[in-house]
Amino acid sequence: MTGTTGTLVLAGTPIGDLADAPPRLAAELGSADVVAAEDTRRLRRLAQGLGVRVDGRVVSYFEGNEAARTPELARELESGARVLLVTDAGMPSVSDPGYRLVAAAVELGARVTAVPGPSAVLTALALSGLPVDRFCFEGFLPRKPGERAARLREAAGERRTLVYFEAPHRLAATLAAMADAFGGGRRAAVCRELTKTYEEVRRGPLDELAEWAEAGVRGEITVVVAGADPAAGSGDAPDAAELARRVAEREDAGQARKEAIAEVAREAGVPKRQVFDAVVAAKRS
Missing domain, CATH: 3.40.1010.10 (Tetrapyrrole methylase, N-terminal domain)
Structure with missing residues (x-):
């Protein structure tokens, strides 16, 4: 000394x-x-x-x-x-x-x-296949569903690529919450066991990744999510009545409501919750 x-x-x-x-x-x-x-x-x-x-x-x-x-x-x-x-x-x-x-x-x-x-953050970002010119690191999301949903709603309009850490036993619930907040069609990548023997990078829309994770995932997890599309808020997105109409058409064709809502949300590039609320409002009116 x-x-x-x-x-x-x-x-x-x-x-x-x-x-x-x-x-x-x-x-x-x-x-x-x-x-x-x-x-x-x-x-x-x-x-x-x-x-x-x-x-x-x-x-x-x-x-x-x-x-x-x-x-x-x-x-x-x-x-x-x-x-x-x-x-x-x-x-x-x-x-x-x-x-x-x-x-x-x-x-x-x-x-x-x-x-x-x-760095797991930079390694996952580089491997994700998503834009890397601007990004923000969000760390771990809150464990409680309500707090997690609120945090994700705050980030829904963020245009930079988002990077999260998550525990494997909470991954499926987190991806489902992300699909609900960001829209099921938002691109993402789940990076598992980076640099280890069983390294895996699973890429796809959030709703598909959430479905994949339901079977259980092991290891250290980093999730990378694409930023919001600037065009999404330009006024081109369908209004509530249109969203409800699209769901109704699918239901009339025999599709289950949950599946119809998810499909419409993905096509419209909006959160499933937004489509669900539109359907509820249409029923009330």
Whole structure:
């Protein structure tokens, strides 16, 4: 330690394939005074896989203790330590612990730097086949259906490509909610187990992806959704009466109402909820 304000190093870790670890990661693991890890057991396995010995003090730094441990790590920085922050996969602070510590380090005047590494967000975006010139990262959606639906409604008009993280057991419900909020025909890609043995990228309209996910999906999931079509709000979309008429025509031909609503929503490029509301309003009138 130097006795002057130290350095905080944010280190990217592999999201799947250990061979993707940046060369500087091993050097930082071996030289840091303190290593703050989201999971200390995974840190040990990572160090072993890289063939490096961690001589610095290792502490846990995860969602449950992030607020309490940040002042302790800030004191280490204040005393001149080189503190290395690693999470289970990808870059710290991107839907992972890290923001509080970065803010504390900046407040102290400590140097903050990074070891760039793999990113599930950028990898999924690049593989999605969707526009990459402008995008926004939305992280994890709320778990409660009502809060999730509200968040998605807020994003329905966003023209930039959207990137989300999701747990596999909630994927089907999330894709269905996205189809309802954005329209079943909105293009999307589900990226699963990126850089791992069973990597898979499933592309298609949201309603088809939601149906596919109902059978169950495993692994780490990143969902990429196309932004809203600027022409959608130009006044060319059918009004409620027209939407209801199209559904009625399909029902008269023997199609189930749920299927008719989904089909009309996809063709019109509007959320299924909008078509459903139009049908209800038509029945009332």
